[in-house]
Amino acid sequence: MVFIFSPSHKTLVLDLNPTTTTLHQLKLAIQENSDIPISVQRLFLSQSLRLHADNDSVLVSELGVRPYSTLTLHVPFFGGTQPPTAPKPRFEFLNSKPPANYVAGLGRGATGFTTRSDIGPARAAPDLPDRSATTIGGAGATGVGRGRGKPGEEDEEDEGEDKGYDENQKFDEFEGNDVGLFASAEYDEDDKEADAVWEAIDKRMDSRRKDRREARLKQEIEKYRASNPKITEQFADLKRKLHTLSAEEWDSIPEIGDYSLRNKKRRFESFVPAPDTLLEKARQEKEHVTALDPKSRAAGGTETPWSQAGTDLTAVGEGRGTVLSLKLDRLSDSVSGLTVVDPKGYLTDLKSMKITSDAEISDIKKARLLLKSVIQTNPKHPPGWIAAARLEEVAGKIQAARQLIQKGCEECPKNEDVWLEACRLASPDEAKAVIAKGVKSIHNSVKLWMQAAKLEHDDVNKSRVLRKGLEHIPDSVRLWKAVVELANEEDARLLLQRAVECCPLHVELWLALARLETYENAKKVLNRARERLPKEPAIWITAAKLEEANGNTSMVGKIIERGIRALQREGLVIDREAWMKEAEAAERAGSVATCQAIIHNTIGIGVEEEDRKRTWVADAEECKKRGSIETARAIYAHALTFFLTKKSIWLKAAQLEKSHGTRESLDALLRKAVTYRPQAEVLWLMGAKEKWLAGDVPAARAILQEAYAAIPNSEEIWLAAFKLEFENHEPERARMLLAKARERGGTERVWMKSAIVERELGNIHEERMLLSQGLERFPSFFKLWLMLGQLEERLGRLAKAKEAYEFGLKHCPTSIPLWLSLSNLEEKMNGLSKARAVLTMARKKNPQNPELWLAAVRAEMRHGNKKEADILMAKALQECPNSGTLWAASIEMVPRPQRKTKSMDALKKCDHDPHVIAAVAKLFWHDRKVEKARNWLNRAVTLAPDIGDFWALYYKFELQHGTEDSQKDVLKRCVVAEPKHGEKWQAISKAVENSHQPTEAILKKAVVALGKEENAVENSKH
Structure with a gap:
């Protein structure tokens, strides 16, 4: 098929084969489709490349025309007259007479006018006849929309005689005067002679520089053919080698399949319902036959009738042969290729064999054909060889896989993946030889040298192979690292000295060399590395670690500070987050001073002044979560240099020291804190409590005395001093402190604590007196009324107790x-x-x-x-509706089958309420879902660590289903949490006999109380 672009801007499509079509046949086809004579046709393959030959019998393919080529057709303009143009066919209504009194365009309101195109050259418009005088049978009315109308025949003849021209010279009324001056002239001998002269001139002009033009055309054609060779030319060298093929190789060439069906567009699918006869036949075929076939009875056992469905015996035979081949391949030794069969373990091996189905065998065959086509059509494609070899490996034909990958190595000797695959498939004895050929073909492949080193068994040979590779690839960092790992310390140092010369831009090699050198040499190495890599922060950090490791902690901060300035001069942006990660890495490496120096010099970069406190506290908390305690401590220390009077930061730092520091570090921090914030009660109290927990009661008293001196009217200090004496069994000292506090105008809490002391000592009269005096001062403090009522109840005076409660309710x-x-x-x-x-x-x-x-x-x-x-x-x-205590109680009240539904409703209403979570944990506990119950109980104590009832429930659960370690863990967590609330917890902890009991003892008593309560509930049900 060839495309022709004609002068009329239309494209002709010629169904021609350029390899069998001559130039003359092409021109004839153009003449038939465009009516352009052969003599005037000029064909061009491009703007400057004309399709021209001395002999028109030349094939157009030899002139450079290919299938689907586009040729440009030019028609030259010759002088002289042109043959008259055939008149265009007029429409039928234009040949008929108009109706009487017809005026064109009058109905739409058009107004007639006349132009020069209507009149013609040097032709005056005739006088318009009187329209009123026109008869019905006369000439048509004068056109208004198109100038003159058509006059009658007599008038026309007279007018022609008067004007001196005939109708043959009349212009076209539709095209005006554009037909041409000599359109109607005769083509005589003079015109023919003129055309011949012009044609001779054209031939003369065309013959000029003909040799040069033909040579250029030939050169362009040869260049085009060289860049676009024919299929036959591409495979000419391969065709010459076909005589070397044997008959077996000819037979092994696969047949090309019909792949055209893949590209055909499926228009639609028609679905026809299956007939009933077909469905019935299928049903009968699937039935289980329990009766004898009448044909078999008729045969009497001497003849076997044929079954209805035929069997493809050829396919069965091929399948058996394939299965047998797979079995034999499995029995072959993967190392030496010899057949190895273990007589004793043969049956065991058969059980462990993977049985390949017929479908898998069919898929392997298809894949083998496809990959064979790939490697034959493009033998220089490495993935094709690798895929073909792996297919044979999967099929169990390891020897065929080795042969294929060996051919792949021959076809693609410069591809390292093919050599690596060949090494993998080769036996251990042949692998070294294969990889040796590979590195010989690709001596600069790092992967091949690394694989060659892996094949060696001892470190000496591995090191020798790697050093051989470094001779060819001295700038390979991977090879340098591998050879250094195999060397001893002295050899590694020498190797690294050479490595940094070959790879001066890899900081890892510089740092490794610095670690192996002595202190003085390490400094020199780092200085050289800094000169080669001025934008590398790791060099400065390593230098700081080096100074810290050698005891020069005073130089650490200077080095980090100098390094940051140098990096900024080099235009490197200091990323605060990245430097914080470096600080954490330094902490993990044991370089605490380096960590602190990095934090001190980088923590404030890029942080606005108003965001410093919030940002630094958040950074410290994140570091604390990740376990970077020294980094968090350094952040708090740096923050406290800016915010010396911020109590919150001092408390955060104190909590960090309390959790991860020592008592000495916490005491030093609190001492420093109260120096800058002497009015912060919580800091004094924390210091006193830590001393008390450490067993140093005199030191705690001294801290409280200092606190009282700093804050003389602080009730918290008075109560802390009271608690210190009271918990250490010093009731007299506690009573004296409270008396002083009452004298100084203590609050209701002082009076309540005073009554508690008297209750502890058993002084009923003093307790009642203190409660009465306290109620006179603070009648709206309900705890005093409550203590008074409880006092009367303990004494058995229920009426007095009722009176106390009623008076209390009047005020509260x-x-x-x-x-x-x-x-x-x-x-x-x-x-x-x-x-x-x-x-x-x-x-x-x-x-x-x-x-x-x-x-x-x-x-x-x-x-x-x-x-x-x-x-x-x-x-x-x-x-x-959102009360967790009510929902928890409702879950326990409903019958057991309804508790799950009730718990779902409770979780919808209050998902994060600890009471509901504890109730759900009880359900899992009763259903023996131990892990779920443990998770839900842990969630409850996490949400509300101050409620002791949940700790008691959790501890009881661990006593029944947990280990000793889990029990100790719950007990330890409860002691740390120090719960104060809970219905049962408060009833036990506030009892007089348990006033000085530790948290551990109260927890165990609460567990006993829970057990008694459950037993009582079970007994009531029965």
């Missing part, structure tokens, strides 16, 4: 503990009805309080009113 109507104490007292004295009334009154004065609702529900449960308790719980959840 919103105190929930007072309402609960009064309710419990009424229940003891007058039964459930009175207690119910008290709780109802309490709920009216304190609406939406879950504790009051829970107390009412429990009161009903204690008296066996399950239905009333359920009603109250429903009302409580309506009024307090």
Whole structure:
């Protein structure tokens, strides 16, 4: 197929084969499709390359025309007259007469006008006849829209005689005067002679420089053919080698498949329902036949009738042969290729064999054919050889894989991947020879030298191979590292000295050499490295570590500071985050001074002044989470140089020292803190507490005395001093301190602590007196009323206790503990009805309080009113839908099958409430889901570490299902948390007999109390 671009700007498509079409045939085809004579056709392959030959029988393919080429057709303009143009066919309605009184365009309001194109050259417009005088049968009316109308025949003849021209010379009314001056002239002998003269001139002009033009055309054609050779020319050298092929090789050439179907577009798919006969036949074929075939009975056992479906015996034979080949390949030794069969373990080996299915065998065959085609069509393509070899390896034909990859090495000797694959597939005895050929072909391949070193078994030979590789590739960092790792310290130092000369831009080699050198030589090495790599921060950091390791800690900060300035001069941007990571790395390496110097010089880079405190504290906390304690300590130390009076930073630093430091470092930090912030009570109290926990009570007293001197009217200091004496069994000293505090106008807490001391000592009279005096001063402090009522209850004076509670509620109507104490007292004295009334009154004065609702529900449960308790719980959840305590109680109240649903509802309402989480943990515990229960209990104590009931529940769980280590861990965590709240925890810890008990003892008593409560619940159910 060839495309012709004609002068009319249209493209002709000629279905011709350039290799079988001559130039004359091409021109004939153009004449048939465009009516352009052969004599005037000028064909061009490009703008300057004309398609020309002395003989028109030349094939156009020899002139450079290829399939789908585009030729340009030029038609020269010759002088003289042209043959007349055939008149265009007129439309049918234009040949008919117009109707009477027709005026063109009159209906749409057009106005007639006349132009020079309508009149023609030197032709005056005739006088328009009177329209009114025109008869119906006469000539047509004069056109308004197109100038003159067509006059009658007589007028036309007269006009022609008068004007002196005939109708043959009349211009085209549609094209105006553009037809041509000699369009209607006759083509006589003079015109023919003129055309011959012009043609001779053209031939003469065309013959000039003909030899030069033909030579240039020939050169361009040869150049085009060289850049676009024919298929036959491309494979000419390969065709010459075909005579060397044997008959077996000819037979092994694969047949090309029909791949055209892949590219055909599927238009649509038609789905035809299967007939019933076909479905019935399929059903019958799948049935299990339990009766004899009548044909077999008819044969009487002497003849076997043929089955309905034929069997492809050829395919069965090929499959058996393939399976046998696979089995034999598996039995061959992968090292030496010899057949090895273990008679004793043969059956065991058969069990462990992978049985290849027919589908897998078919896939392997298809893949083998495809890859064979790949390596034959493009033998210089390394991935094709590698894929073919791996296919044979997967198929179990290791010898075929080795042969294929060996051919690949011959075809692609400069590809390292092929050699590596050949080395992998080769036997251990042949692998060294293969890799030796590889490094000989590609002596600058690092991968091949590394593989050659791996094949050696001792370090000496490995080092020898690597050094041989370094002779060819002296700038390979990977080879230098490998050979240094195999050498001893002295040889490694010598090798690294040579390595930094060959690879001066790799900082790792410089640093490794500095580590192996002595102190003085290491400094020289680092100085040389700094000159070669002025933008490398690791060199300065290593220099600082070197000075620190040799005891010159004073130089560490100077080196880091000087290094940062030098890097900034070189235009390197100092990244604060990257330097912090370097500080953490220095800490892990044991270079604490370097870590501190890096933090001191880089922590403030890029941080705005107003963001310093927040940013530095956040950085320290992140470092603390990652375990970089020294880095966090350095950040806090640097921050405290800017924020000496910020209590929060001192507290953060103190917490860090408390968690990860020593008592001495914490004491030093707190001493420094109270120097700059003497009015911070919490810093004094923390220091005193740490001394007390360390067992140094006199030091704690001294700190509190200093604190009292700094803050003379601080109640917290007084109470801390009281607690110190009280917990150390010094009640007299504690009583004296509280007396002084009362004299100085102590608050209600001082009076309460004073009453607690007297209760501890058993002085009932003094306790009542202190409570009365305290209530006179602070009547709205509900704890004093509560302690007074509890005192009367202990003495058995229930009426007095009730009176104390009622007086307390008059002054403190919103105190929930007072309402609960009064309710419990009424229940003891007058039964459930009175207690119910008290709780109802309490709920009216304190609406939406879950504790009051829970107390009412429990009161009903204690008296066996399950239905009333359920009603109250429903009302409580309506009024307090987000109360975790109520949801936890409701989960325990419902029957066991409904607890899961109730727990789901509770988690939807309050997902992060510790009471609900503890209740769900109990469900997992009862269902023997130990790990889930442990996770949920851990979550509960994490959310609320101050509630001791959860710690007791967690510890009890570990006692039943945990190990000794897990039990100790829970106990330790509880002691650290120091819980203060919890219903059962407070009842135990605030009892008089447990006032001085440690947290560990209270936890164990709480566990015992939980066990008793569960036993009581189980007994009540039975």
